[in-house]
Amino acid sequence: MLTPHYSPSSLIHNPPSPRDITLSLLLASQAHLGHSTSLWNPSNQRYILGVRQGIHIICLETIAAHLRRAAKIVEGVSEKGGLILFVGTRPGQDRAVVKAAKLAGGCHLFERWTPGAITNASQILGHGKVVEMDMRDRVKVKSPNVQADAQKLDEHEPPKPEDVNKPIKPDLVVCLNPLENYILLHECGLYGIPTIGIIDTDADPTWVTYPIPANDDSLRAVHLITGILGRAAEEGRNRRIRRAEREAMEAAEGG
Amino acid sequence: MLSFRSPLSQCSFQSILKPGLKSTNSAFSRTQSFAVSARAALASPSIQEQAVDTDSIVTRLAPASPSYFTGSADFFDNWLALQELSRKYQTLPVVPADEVSRVRWKTLQQYRAIVGTQVKSAKYKKIVNLLNRLNRIEPSMLPEDAKNMLEKYKRPEDSNLAKPKQQQIDKWGRAWATGRRKTAVARVWLVEGIGEALVNGKPLAEAFPRIVDRESVIWPLHITDRVDKYNIWALVGGGGSTGQAEALTLGVAKALMVHEPLLKPALRRAGVVTRDPRAVERKKPGHLKARKMPTWVKR
Numbered sequence: 090m091l092t093p094h095y096s097p098s099s100l101i102h103n104p105p106s107p108r109d110i111t112l113s114l115l116l117a118s119q120a121h122l123g124h125s126t127s128l129w130n131p132s133n134q135r136y137i138l139g140v141r142q143g144i145h146i147i148c149l150e151t152i153a154a155h156l157r158r159a160a161k162i163v164e165g166v167s168e169k170g171g172l173i174l175f176v177g178t179r180p181g182q183d184r185a186v187v188k189a190a191k192l193a194g195g196c197h198l199f200e201r202w203t204p205g206a207i208t209n210a211s212q213i214l215g216h217g218k219v220v221e222m223d224m225r226d227r228v229k230v231k232s233p234n235v236q237a238d239a240q241k242l243d244e245h246e247p248p249k250p251e252d253v254n255k256p257i258k259p260d261l262v263v264c265l266n267p268l269e270n271y272i273l274l275h276e277c278g279l280y281g282i283p284t285i286g287i288i289d290t291d292a293d294p295t296w297v298t299y300p301i302p303a304n305d306d307s308l309r310a311v312h313l314i315t316g317i318l319g320r321a322a323e324e325g326r327n328r329r330i331r332r333a334e335r336e337a338m339e340a341a342e343g344g
Numbered sequence: 345m346l347s348f349r350s351p352l353s354q355c356s357f358q359s360i361l362k363p364g365l366k367s368t369n370s371a372f373s374r375t376q377s378f379a380v381s382a383r384a385a386l387a388s389p390s391i392q393e394q395a396v397d398t399d400s401i402v403t404r405l406a407p408a409s410p411s412y413f414t415g416s417a418d419f420f421d422n423w424l425a426l427q428e429l430s431r432k433y434q435t436l437p438v439v440p441a442d443e444v445s446r447v448r449w450k451t452l453q454q455y456r457a458i459v460g461t462q463v464k465s466a467k468y469k470k471i472v473n474l475l476n477r478l479n480r481i482e483p484s485m486l487p488e489d490a491k492n493m494l495e496k497y498k499r500p501e502d503s504n505l506a507k508p509k510q511q512q513i514d515k516w517g518r519a520w521a522t523g524r525r526k527t528a529v530a531r532v533w534l535v536e537g538i539g540e541a542l543v544n545g546k547p548l549a550e551a552f553p554r555i556v557d558r559e560s561v562i563w564p565l566h567i568t569d570r571v572d573k574y575n576i577w578a579l580v581g582g583g584g585s586t587g588q589a590e591a592l593t594l595g596v597a598k599a600l601m602v603h604e605p606l607l608k609p610a611l612r613r614a615g616v617v618t619r620d621p622r623a624v625e626r627k628k629p630g631h632l633k634a635r636k637m638p639t640w641v642k643r
Contacts, residue, residue, distance in 0.1 A: 174413055187410075187424060191410070195410065196407060196410045196412050196413050197410050198411075198413050198414055200414060200420075202413075206413055206415065213415055214415065216460060216461065217408075217409075217417055218407070218412075219405050219406070219408065219412075220405070220406060220407070221403045221406075222404055224402050224403075228408075229403055255405070257406070257412075259413070333402075
């Protein structure tokens with residue numbers, strides 16, 4: 090009989106939810122292990138519990154609290170229909186990032202961020218296809234009835250050429266390795282896009298809006314955090330879809 | 345009369361953000377609706393298309409693909425789909441690497457034309473590696489979805505290209521082929537027989553005094569263990585003894601491929617299928633020969 094044990098694929102296939110955050114889970118996932126004391130960023134001292142064997146140890150309760158806050162934010166953004174971008178460019182992070190984006194109905198990025206994708210979006214993302222989605226995450230396609238109304242609108246005010254395939258920006262960016270993606274975080278800062286990031290003891294917590302002080306080098310810790318945020322986004326999204334369906338039914342009954 | 349609301353500006357999202365930050369996603373404007381693009385068969389839309397209903401009029405602009413921010417969404421979607429398939433079927437039995445049939449996948453230029461973006465060759469190579477891995481699965485056990493995916497990436501036969509005329513075996517059972525090396529030209533007729541060889545009417549030992557030349561003439565038959573199964577009758581002219589022998593090698597190999605086309609990979613591995621393009625290099629002005637220069641003088 091197999092006793093409960095850790096299987097790496099479970100963090101990808103069936104990630105835990107924010108409700109499953111426990112200090113023992115974070116400890117087992119090595120989320121508390123910081124870097125060597127000589128490499129620290131002193132801005133992080135509020136998150137550090139102490140020193141052991143030459144490395145800084147991040148306080149587990151701090152990790153849990155910040156992670157729960159980040160999950161709440163992700164859930165809220167998802168519930169309002171915001172676009173969440175999950176970014177993780179280190180090797181091994183791609184599967185977690187793709188899964189989290191899938192749960193959230195958002196976007197993923199696991200290769201190098203092209204600088205200017207936000208500030209110079211028309212040039213870099215100009216070829217990307219943009220669709221119109223309702224709150225049930227269904228793509229709107231012009232029906233014959235709408236065609237007549239749209240034509241009337243067109244006569245009144247034709248769509249501007251630059252709006253036809255206007256590049257869009259994310260509403261929230263979750264970054265798993267802020268040290269490598271400082272350009273992305275800078276661009277988000279320029280445009281007021283909130284960011285969540287896994288801040289290790291050598292990273293700068295001011296680079297992101299909502300830091301999660303944790304170990305960014307352990308894949309297990311990173312997959313855990315990404316999975317939790319993905320699940321939170323999924324919950325928010327499901328709530329939004331259910332509410333939209335309810336409203337649609339009520340409108341249909343009323344109309 | 346349709347009314348449009350921007351959901352993001354109206355919600356209490358502001359309260360979650362730090363003061364000073366606001367949502368950057370643009371409000372819905374009177375733009376054209378886009379159906380999810382289906383560029384060739386390789387862009388795989390993951391979103392469901394629905395006919396619009398007037399009740400759900402609150403809309404937002406969203407990317408058609410989750411790989412939107414990569415800049416080449418179609419490429420990443422394709423890559424992820426192939427990775428998923430490869431993982432799904434990783435336990436299926438596999439044909440040994442040297443026995444797998446060689447498939448010609450789409451060239452980088454063809455793939456770029458389909459996907460639209462300037463995909464780098466290193467990136468496309470990753471896709472080709474995954475395709476080769478999927479292609480190694482035992483053909484009888486290859487599932488439908490994997491088979492369809494592989495078909496999409498196969499290079500189409502270019503019907504405009506002129507194909508070389510396929511040599512046939514004539515009514516006397518002979519296959520005819522030519523071989524060339526340096527300035528020697530050989531015409532070879534290969535018939536099923538007992539292992540005789542005549543070159544310009546002479547037996548092999550008389551035509552080529554050197555053992556090496558004799559061996560190279562029957563080398564294609566030797567490596568395929570068919571020395572005693574075919575007779576060679578050849579006419580060769582031009583060049584010198586080795587050039588003529590190597591020309592015969594190529595001719596015999598090509599004639600053998602007419603008899604047994606399936607021997608081509610084996611003959612290629614032995615190196616007898618390629619026409620050796622090396623020829624005597626011309627003499628150049630300022631040189632004594634092709635490369636040799638006159639003695640350097642200080643003054």
